[in-house]
Each structure stands twice: as C-alpha cells, then as structure tokens.
Amino acid sequence: MHKASAGNQAIAGEDIKLLVLDIDGTISGQSNTLSEPVKQAIAAAQARGIQVAIATGRMYRSALRFHQEIGSVLPLAAYQGAWIQDPANQKIHRHLPVAREVARQLLDYFEQPQLRSLLSVHFYINDELYVRELTRETQIYAQRSGINPIAVGDLRQVLNNEPTKILALCDDTDVINELLGNLRRQYTPAELYLTTSVATFFEATNPFVNKGTAVRYLAEELLGLQSTNVMTIGDNFNDVEMLEYAGIGVAMGNAPAAVQAIAQWVAPNVEADGAATAIAKFLLS
Structure with missing residues (x-):
C-alpha cells in the first residue's frame, strides 16, 4: 500500500x-x-x-x-x-530519566495481584537492564537485544538511581492496551510519556522524551x-x-x-x- x-x-x-x-x-x-x-x-x-x-x-x-x-x-x-x-x-x-517517585508508583501499579504474574517489568538504569526475575519474555527480549539482564528480586533495590526507561512486557496485547489506557488516565502527558513500540511492550519515559x-x-x-x-x-x-x-x-x-x-x-x-x-x-x- x-x-x-x-x-x-x-x-x-x-x-x-x-x-x-x-x-x-x-x-x-x-x-x-x-x-x-x-x-x-x-x-x-x-x-x-x-x-x-x-x-x-x-x-x-x-x-x-x-x-x-x-x-x-x-x-x-x-x-x-x-x-x-x-x-x-x-x-x-x-x-532525561523517569523521576524515582514516579518509577516507584509504576512499580506499585505493576505489582498489583491481578497484574504481577502477567507482566515482565524492565528498569533501564545507566544502560543496564534490571529485572525482578528472568521470565520467558525477558529472555526472548534479551536474546534479540544482545543484553544480559540483571535479576535483582525487588526492583526497589535499584531505585537509588533514576531509570532512563521503564518497560512492561506481556504476550497478551489486551493487557498492554488496558495498561496504557489506565495509566494515561492517571498521568498527564506533562507527567509521563507513555507509548507502545511493539504491541506487547508498554513503555514509560520522562515527559519531555x-x-x-x-x-x-x-x-x-x-x-x-x-x-x-x-x-x-x-x-x-x-x-x-x-x-x-x-x-x-x-x-x-x-x-x-x-x-x-x-x-x-x-x-x-x-x-x-x-x-x-x-x-x-x-x-x-
């Protein structure tokens, strides 16, 4: 076309x-x-x-x-x-990173009981990838990216630094779309830039990005x-x-x-x- x-x-x-x-x-x-x-x-x-x-x-x-x-x-x-x-x-x-407090709020949201088991959450800090655990989605992502993820358990441990980007992965695109819709109602474009780069990737960055x-x-x-x-x-x-x-x-x-x-x-x-x-x-x- x-x-x-x-x-x-x-x-x-x-x-x-x-x-x-x-x-x-x-x-x-x-x-x-x-x-x-x-x-x-x-x-x-x-x-x-x-x-x-x-x-x-x-x-x-x-x-x-x-x-x-x-x-x-x-x-x-x-x-x-x-x-x-x-x-x-x-x-x-x-x-231009995401403010620490906003990163904490997003993590709280992702770790709600109904979402926690569905999402693989990625924090990017100093051009390193930090994850809670190595899920199948994370391993596929890491292989394509050529990056070794660092599993840390509780991601709050790495929030002494501000993340450059926050990513939530889920094979179910309906979950990603719902996430995007819900968080766009919670955060204005002046507070957070929210997008999808692939149908299964929810991404959050600094609002000026x-x-x-x-x-x-x-x-x-x-x-x-x-x-x-x-x-x-x-x-x-x-x-x-x-x-x-x-x-x-x-x-x-x-x-x-x-x-x-x-x-x-x-x-x-x-x-x-x-x-x-x-x-x-x-x-x-």
Missing part, C-alpha cells in the same frame, strides 16, 4: 539533509540484521551528502551495532530519545536544519512524533493503521525492504 498526500508534494528530495531511521520493524525485521538492499540505499543517500541517524526505543548498547553498520557520524538517540550519545567521543548530549524531540534536537540544535530538511521512517506508535515532525514522514507497511494514517507515504513492509524503497523514492530518484 502506498499513499501520497498533498503535503509531501511541497518537499522535494533535494531539500532533505537528514534521514532518521527506527530500527525494529523498520530497517531490521525478523532476522535482527540489516539487509543488503537497506544498507545499499542508506549508503547511496550518504553519498549524496545526506546525514543518517538512528532513533530507537532500544538501549544505547543494543542499538550501537546498527549505528556503526550504517556508518552514522551523528549521536545515537536511544530509549525513545531519552538518551542521546555520540559514540565517537562518548559525549552524552541528553539524558519522544522521538520527535530527539529528531528536532539532531536537526535543529546540532545541524542547524529545519523540519523541512528531515525525512523519518518508522513503524509504530513510538515513531508518531518523529513522523509528524519531519518534512517527509514515512510509515512502514507493517505499521498499525493509525500510524500509517499520519504518515505522508506508506512503504512496503520491513521484510520487503520497505525502508530501501522509501529512500530510493524520495532521496535517490
């Missing part, structure tokens, strides 16, 4: 100076690697002088290999943009560009803000319908190298 809106006719590929890519479901599918067509398309865009960056919900350490593989020279925006770090000099440009503010930082603060000079590609609800911010926002064919609806164009799905198709259409033609 492909669609163009009147809005994207005004922005030509030659206006684009920055391309920002999500990882999972966008440039990396089931294989958890970059395909040759996607790598080639990214390299071709870079050869035309377009800067390429990554904005992901992943941990910084987990996203690093993708950042290196595409040869990005910009800081990497991890944890939905809560942690922006330059791998070249290790400078942390931005770190989302991929839109991260991309704005890279474009405007670091490169002196405007939103009209930016193209973004993503596949899920945590990509909405960066798709809305960019001059050209592209959703993947595997994105939920509501995400596709706000994009200017819908690419083929990730397994069909849709990101490569989008790059070719807008930046290489």
Whole structure:
C-alpha cells in the first residue's frame, strides 16, 4: 500500500539533509540484521551528502551495532530519545530519566495481584537492564537485544538511581492496551510519556522524551536544519512524533493503521525492504 498526500508534494528530495531511521520493524525485521538492499540505499543517500541517524526505543548498547553498520557520524538517540550519545567521543548530549517517585508508583501499579504474574517489568538504569526475575519474555527480549539482564528480586533495590526507561512486557496485547489506557488516565502527558513500540511492550519515559524531540534536537540544535530538511521512517506508535515532525514522514507497511494514517507515504513492509524503497523514492530518484 502506498499513499501520497498533498503535503509531501511541497518537499522535494533535494531539500532533505537528514534521514532518521527506527530500527525494529523498520530497517531490521525478523532476522535482527540489516539487509543488503537497506544498507545499499542508506549508503547511496550518504553519498549524496545526506546525514543518517538512528532513533530507537532500544538501549544505547543494543542499538550501537546498527549505528556503526550504517556508518552514522551523528549521536545515537536511544530509549525513545531519552538518551542521546555520540559514540565517537562518548559525549552524552541528553539524558532525561523517569523521576524515582514516579518509577516507584509504576512499580506499585505493576505489582498489583491481578497484574504481577502477567507482566515482565524492565528498569533501564545507566544502560543496564534490571529485572525482578528472568521470565520467558525477558529472555526472548534479551536474546534479540544482545543484553544480559540483571535479576535483582525487588526492583526497589535499584531505585537509588533514576531509570532512563521503564518497560512492561506481556504476550497478551489486551493487557498492554488496558495498561496504557489506565495509566494515561492517571498521568498527564506533562507527567509521563507513555507509548507502545511493539504491541506487547508498554513503555514509560520522562515527559519531555519522544522521538520527535530527539529528531528536532539532531536537526535543529546540532545541524542547524529545519523540519523541512528531515525525512523519518518508522513503524509504530513510538515513531508518531518523529513522523509528524519531519518534512517527509514515512510509515512502514507493517505499521498499525493509525500510524500509517499520519504518515505522508506508506512503504512496503520491513521484510520487503520497505525502508530501501522509501529512500530510493524520495532521496535517490
């Protein structure tokens, strides 16, 4: 499915100076690697002088290999943009964690009797992953991320530091949707940013964090560009803000319908190298 809106006719590929890519479901599918067509398309865009960056919900350490593989020279925006770090000099440009008290409140909520056995809760602190116990969901997540989780029993033990992100996993998407709805009624967007990056992942970050503010930082603060000079590609609800911010926002064919609806164009799905198709259409033609 492909669609163009009147809005994207005004922005030509030659206006684009920055391309920002999500990882999972966008440039990396089931294989958890970059395909040759996607790598080639990214390299071709870079050869035309377009800067390429990554904005992901992943941990910084987990996203690093993708950042290196595409040869990005910009800081990497991890944890939905809560942690922006330059791998070249290790400078942390931005770190906006969740307040300790709010993290405690979320943990209390997750540990209610009716939820405790259903959820795997992840606290990300100093780019380490802390969990209560190693559940099956956590082990699958850890394998894909290439991260060793640290099981600590009571997660309150690690709350002497503020978490960069809090994640609750559950195979039952109805549980995740209910969690999202309930907590959005308890916390305003000014108190907490709540989203899903995958249908089975509930994610909470600092209220000033989302991929839109991260991309704005890279474009405007670091490169002196405007939103009209930016193209973004993503596949899920945590990509909405960066798709809305960019001059050209592209959703993947595997994105939920509501995400596709706000994009200017819908690419083929990730397994069909849709990101490569989008790059070719807008930046290489």
